Amino acid sequence: MHINLSMRDIETVLVLGRTLNFRQSADQLHLSQSALSTQIRRIEDDLGVKLFDRTTRTVRLTVAGEVFLRQAVVLRNVFRDALDAIAGAASGARGRVAVAALPSLAATLLPPVLMKYHLAHPEVELKVYDTLSGAAFDLVRSGEVDFALTAADPQQADLQYDPMMSDRFVLLIPIDHRLARAKGPIRWADTIDYPHVSMTHPSSVRQYSEWAFLQNKIRFQPLFEAEHLSTIAAMVECGFGVAALPQIAAAIVGHRRIVKRLLTAPLTKRSIGLVTARSRTLSPTAAALLATLQDYLSPKGGIVSDR
Structure with missing residues (x-):
């Protein structure tokens, strides 16, 4: 019928x-x-x-x-x-927004942005994936997230990448370590004789560290590896070695027995940007969240590591 x-x-x-x-x-x-x-x-x-x-x-x-x-x-x-x-x-008043972000960004930059957005759009469901760069690109590609905030990767050319901020590298040092006595910036090459605790492949942190050492014609071979920032910080505090991290990531490390020094020669800046699918238009809810993020960054000049 x-x-x-x-x-x-x-x-x-x-x-x-x-x-x-x-x-x-x-x-x-x-x-x-x-x-x-x-x-x-x-x-x-x-x-x-x-x-x-x-x-x-x-x-x-x-x-x-x-x-x-x-x-x-x-x-x-x-x-x-x-x-x-x-x-x-x-x-943009109702719906769902899903975002992927590096764990350091998810723990520092995103919470105040998400809260401001939530207060203005209380009926929008929010979902955050805190993940490494490779997984973040995959989540955008599959459509599981509206956009991602992550480090640049030239190998992901099928996706749109728009830089939004930069993030300088610092060295985490045990407080009683010889390098901790330095008052100013430390050169990458001056750290090679000490054990390094580094993030695993394929993290952007590891890739930038390898690049910085290559600029000094040195092959980076960390003695210890870990996936999570809290683990790396704890290992540094216990004296396993030093660790090169972006300043955003280092900002969430609350260990008292760690000293942080800017790394130079080269002065390494990791580009952090917005990743979107070229073939998809952002929904009104996602576009509103992005506008909130841009508004949050704008007064600070868009340079998180220089705040």
């Missing part, structure tokens, strides 16, 4: 079911009584069942009509909710 009813048809049945009066219903629907009668007959023919028993004096709902009326209320509410949801998504 093929049934072709519109929301206008459903609304018509609801009005007549409520008034049980053709004249009143026709007035409310801005129809003539004959046009209303024709529409009701067409609806009943389409359904294959009578919804109303009518005489010259009375109009009554049939059993089928009572069932239809209950379901019609549900259908109307669902339809209105759908329209409200679409309108909310189109305006």
